Amino acid sequence: MEFFDIKKNWNETNIKVGRGWKLDELRIKSNTDLHKLWYVLLKERNMLYTMEHECNEQVKLFPNPERIDKVQESMNNIETVVRERNVAYYQLETGETGERPIEDVVSIFGIPEKYSKKEYSIPAFMNKRWVRPYLENGYINSRAVKKFLRLYNEKKHNEERKARNRDYNHVQQLLKRFPDMDMEALKAEYPNVDIEKAKRTKKARGHCLPKY
Amino acid sequence: MSTRWYPIYQRGNPQLRVFLPNFWMKLVRPLPQQASNIVHFQCSMEMTKHDIKNYLDKIYNVPIIDIRTKITTGRFRKDAGKGYIVKDDDIKYAMVVLPKTMTFEFPNIFEKKKGDLEDDTKSLEETKKSFRKYINRNKDRPDVPSWFSI
Numbered sequence: 001m002e003f004f005d006i007k008k009n010w011n012e013t014n015i016k017v018g019r020g021w022k023l024d025e026l027r028i029k030s031n032t033d034l035h036k037l038w039y040v041l042l043k044e045r046n047m048l049y050t051m052e053h054e055c056n057e058q059v060k061l062f063p064n065p066e067r068i069d070k071v072q073e074s075m076n077n078i079e080t081v082v083r084e085r086n087v088a089y090y091q092l093e094t095g096e097t098g099e100r101p102i103e104d105v106v107s108i109f110g111i112p113e114k115y116s117k118k119e120y121s122i123p124a125f126m127n128k129r130w131v132r133p134y135l136e137n138g139y140i141n142s143r144a145v146k147k148f149l150r151l152y153n154e155k156k157h158n159e160e161r162k163a164r165n166r167d168y169n170h171v172q173q174l175l176k177r178f179p180d181m182d183m184e185a186l187k188a189e190y191p192n193v194d195i196e197k198a199k200r201t202k203k204a205r206g207h208c209l210p211k212y
Numbered sequence: 213m214s215t216r217w218y219p220i221y222q223r224g225n226p227q228l229r230v231f232l233p234n235f236w237m238k239l240v241r242p243l244p245q246q247a248s249n250i251v252h253f254q255c256s257m258e259m260t261k262h263d264i265k266n267y268l269d270k271i272y273n274v275p276i277i278d279i280r281t282k283i284t285t286g287r288f289r290k291d292a293g294k295g296y297i298v299k300d301d302d303i304k305y306a307m308v309v310l311p312k313t314m315t316f317e318f319p320n321i322f323e324k325k326k327g328d329l330e331d332d333t334k335s336l337e338e339t340k341k342s343f344r345k346y347i348n349r350n351k352d353r354p355d356v357p358s359w360f361s362i
Contacts, residue, residue, distance in 0.1 A: 001251075001316065002272055003239035010321045038232050039271060049238040051321070053254070057241060058322055075234070082232065100217065119220045 002043060003050045015063045020070035026081045034078055041078070045071045108133050110140060110149045167193050175204040215258050235259055235267060237306070241318050248315040253306040257283070264306050278309040 009015050026034065048068045055062040090098030105115045125131060133139035171186065171193045187195060198204055214233040221228065235256040242252040255264060261279045268274045286300030310316060346358055 001239060001274070003237075004319060004321070010319075011323065011325065035231065042233070042236075043271065046237055049236055050240075053238050053240055054321055060322060079232065118217075121220065121222065 003047055005047055005051050009063075013061070013063055015067070017064065017067055017070070021074040021077055023077050023080060026077055027084075029081075031082075031085070034082060038075065038078055041071050041075050045075070106140070108139060108145075110145050111152070164192065168198060169203070171195060171198045172201055172203040175199055176206045179206060179208075215256065233267070233271075235263065237264070237267065239318075240305075248317065249310040249312060251308045251310065251316050253308060255304050255306050257302065257304050259304065259306070261306075264308070268308065274308075275311055275314075276308055277311055280307045281305065282307075 005015075021037070026037075029037070045068065048071065052062045052065065052068070087097045087099065090096055101117045103115050103117055105113055107113045120127065139145060167190050171190050174181065174186065175195075175198060183195065214230050214235060216234065218228060219225075235258070237253050237255040237259075240252050240254050242250070246252070253264070259267070259281075261281060264279050264281070265276050268276055281304060283302055283304050286302050288297055288299050290296070291298050349361065350356060350358075
C-alpha cells in the first residue's frame with residue numbers, strides 16, 4: 001500500500017523536504033505534466049494524512065507537519081493554472097470566460113443579492129413553485145416584505161449617518177489635539193469628511209491661538 | 213469523482229470525466245481485529261462506494277472485492293475555555309475487502325531501531341547538546357541574548 005511513508009522516514013523526528021510548486025513553475029508545464037503531477041501530489045497528501053493520523057493515534061509528534069501545507073498549496077496552484085488555461089481557451093473560442101456566471105438578483109425579501117447560476121432540468125418560467133413569489137400578487141409585493149424593507153433601509157441609513165457623524169467628530173478632535181498633523185494622511189484615512197469645514201468648527205479649536 | 217461542481221446529468225449526455233479528483237483517503241488502524249484482507253479507510257464525506265472503488269483501483273492499483281461504508285457522528289463536547297458546545301466533524305469510514313489471496317497488515321511505524329535510546333533520554337541529550345552549543349557560542353559575548361544570532 002502506498003499510503004505509508006518510505007521506511008527510512010519511519011520513527012524520524014525531522015524529515016527534510018523541499019518547497020512546494022510555485023505558480024510560475026507550473027505555468028511552463030504541459031497539461032499532461034500537470035495531470036501527472038496532480039496524482040503525485042494527491043498520493044503524497046493521502047500519505048501525509050495517514051501518517052499524521054497514525055502519529056496522533058500513537059501519541060507521537062508528527063514530524064514536519066508543514067509538508068501537508070506545502071502539498072496543498074501546490075495542488076491549489078495547479079488548479080489555478082488549469083483554470084487560467086481554461087479561461088484563455090474559452091475566451092479564444094467563444095469570447096466568454098467559461099467560468100460559472102454570477103448574476104445580480106433580487107431575493108425573496110427584496111434585497112439585492114449575488115446568485116451563482118446553476119443548471120436546472122426545466123427553465124425558470126416553467127418552474128411554478130419558484131415563479132410564484134415573484135408574481136404580481138406574490139410574496140415579494142406583500143405588505144410584510146414592504147414593511148421589512150422600510151425598516152431595513154431605515155436601519156441601514158441610520159448606520160451610515162452615525163458613521164458619518166462619528167468620523168466628522170473624530171476628525172475635529174484630531175485637529176484639536178494635533179493641529180500640525182499631516183493633512184494628506186488625514187484625508188486618506190477619512191475620505192468622506194470635509195476637512196476644511198471641520199477646521200473651522202468650535203470643536204476643532206484647541207487651547208491656543210488658531211493657526212488657520 | 214470529486215467535490216467540485218459539475219453540470220447536471222441528463223439522459224444521453226456523455227459520461228462525466230474527472231481529470232483532477234480532489235478526494236482524500238487515509239488508511240487507519242482498524243479498531244477491532246479484522247481478517248487479514250480487510251482494510252479500513254477514512255475518506256471524504258462526498259465519496260460513494262463507486263468512487264472509493266474507482267479511486268483505489270485506478271490511482272493505487274488495488275483490486276477491490278467489496279466495500280462497506282459508514283458515517284460516524286462527531287463527538288459533542290464542551291469547549292475547553294468557554295464551555296460552549298462544540299461538535300467535531302463527522303467521519304466517513306470505508307471498510308474495503310481485498311481478494312482472498314492478498315493480505316494487509318498495519319505496519320508498526322514507531323518500532324525502535326537498534327541502538328536507539330529511550331525517548332526521554334534522547335530528548336535530554338538533545339537539550340544538553342543545544343545548551344552546550346549556546347554556551348560555546350556566547351563565550352566571548354556574555355550579555356547578548358540567545359536569540360541574537362544567525
